[in-house]
Amino acid sequence: MNQNLAIVFIGLLIFAAHLFTEIFSRKRIPDVLLLMIIGLVIGPVLHWVSPEMMGAMGSVFTTITLVILLFESGTQLNFETLMKSIKGTMKLTTVNFFLTMVVVAVLGMLLARLDIWTSLMLGAILGGTSSAVIIPMVSQLKIGSKSQTILILESAFSDVLCIVFALALLQVVESGSMNLGLVLGKVLYSFIIAAFIGIVSAILWSYVLDKVRHVKNSILTTPAFVFIVYGISEWLGASGAIAALSFGIAMANIDRIYTKILIKMLHTEPTKLNETEKQLFSEVVFLLKTFFFVYIGISIQLDHLWPILIGLIITIVLFALRIPIVKISIWKKDDIEPFDKAFMAGMVPKGLAAAVLATMPAQAGVPGGEIIQSIVFAVILFSIVFTSIMVPILERENAISRFYQKRFERRKETLGERIEEKVENKLENIIDNE
DSSP states (O other): OOHHHHHHHHHHHHHHHHHHHHHHHHHOOOHHHHHHHHHHIIIIITOSOOGGGTTTHHHHHHHHHHHHHHHHHHTTOOHHHHHHHHHHHHHHHHHHHHHHHHHHHHHHHHHSOOOHHHHHHHHHHTSSOOHHHHHHHHTTSOSOHHHHHHHHHHHHHHHHHHHHHHHHHHHHHHHSOOOHHHHHHHHHHHHHHHHHHHHHHHHHHHHHHHHHTTSTTOTTHHHHHHHHHHHHHHHTTSOHHHHHHHHHHHHHTHHHHOOHHHHHHHTSOOOOOOHHHHHHHHHHHHHHHHHHHHHHHHHOOOSOHHHHHHHHHHHHHHHHHHHHHHHHHSOGGGOOOHHHHHHHHHOOOOOHHHHHHHHHHHHTTOTTHHHHHHHHHHHHHHHHHHHHHHHHHHHSOSHHHHHHHHHTSOOOOOHHHHHHHHHHHHHHHHHHHO
16 A cells, blocks of 8 residues: 555544444444454455554554553543452453463364463463453443443453463473462562552652643643553563553542542642543544554464464354353352343453464464464454454344343242241341331
8 A cells, every 4th residue: 555545544444433433332333343354354355554564663552552541441440340340350350361271271282282381371372351352342331330340450450461471381381490489479569569550650640730731732641651650560570551550540539549648748639630631532542442453453364274263263162161250250249230241251352462472482483383373363353253243242132142141140049048038037027016
C-alpha cells in the first residue's frame, strides 16, 4: 500500500470502527471480530501489510494500547465493587491458569510431540486471558458490575502469571533446572511492588494534577504519567500492567485513599479526574483498540496447517474446560447469577501477553520454538473468534445459552435443608410472637 492509500485506509478504518460499535450494540456482532477480519484480509490473505513493516514500533504500540486500556478500566472501578470481587478473582485466576497450563501441556506432548518442560511453557503462555479483548467487550455486556470487575482483574492478574511462569520455564528448558520458590517469590514481588507503585503514584499525581491543569495543552499529561508509572514498575522488575491498573483504581478512589494525615501533610484536598479527562481517555482507548485488533489480525500466521489445527483443538478444549473452572471458582455464596457465569465461561480470549511470549522460545533457539509460536498465534485467532461468537449467542434465548446457564444453576435443596429452614422460620416466629 502506498502512503496516500494508507492514510485513506486509516481514515476509513476509524469510521468503520464507529460503525462496528453501532452494529455490536444493535446486532450483537462484536466489533473486535470485524476488526480482526480486516487485519486478516489485508495481512495474511492479501499480503498488503505485514507486522515487519512496523518493526519495533509494533511491540511499542501494543504495549501502549495495553497500558492505556488497563488505566482507563481502573478508573471505572470503585473500592466497594473491588473488595466484593477480589476473592472470586483470585480463585478464578489461579484455578484457570494452572489447570490450563497442565491441560495444554498434555496436548502439547500428544499433538506437537514437545517435551514436558516445553509443553508446560506452552501451557503457561496460554494460561491467561487478554485484557485488550476482555475490557472493551465486558463494558458493553449486560452483566453485573461484580462480574465485570472479576473478568477485568482476572485478565490483568493472569498476565503476570503467564509472564513469570513462561520465562521461568524458558530458563528451565535452557539450563535444565528450576527454582520454584524463586518463581513464586517473583510473582508476589511483581504484584505487591506494582500495586504499591500504582497507589503512591496516584497520591502524587492527585497532589500535582490541579497545578498541571493550569498549564496550557496539559490534558494529555495524565496518560504520559501512566507511561512513566508503567516504565518504572517494569524497570524495578514488577508488573507494569498491574501498576497501570492500580494507578487507575487509586485515581478513581483517591478521596478514600487520602486520610486526614495526608491532607495535613500535603495541605491540600485530593484532586480527581474530571469528566473531560475521562472522556478523552475513552476516545483514546477507542482509537487504540481499533488499530490493535487490526494489528492482531495482520500478525496471525497461516503458513503451516498442522500447528493451526493443533491451535484449533487446544481452543476447543480450553472453552470446554472453562465451564468446570468457573463452576469450581465462583461459588454459590459469591452471589453471581448463572447468566453472568455463562459469560465468564464463554470468554477465554488470548492476546498481547501470549503473542509476545510466543516469540521468545524461537528467538532463544529452543527446539520446537517455531511450532510454539505458530500454535499460540492460531489459539489467539480462534479464541478471539470463539469469544466474539459466544457473546451474542449467550445474550439470546437459545439452546447454547440454556446449556451454559444450566451448568451454573443452584442445585435444589435437599429434604434435610428444607426441614432445617422450616424449623428456623418457626423458631423465629415464636420469638417474634413472644
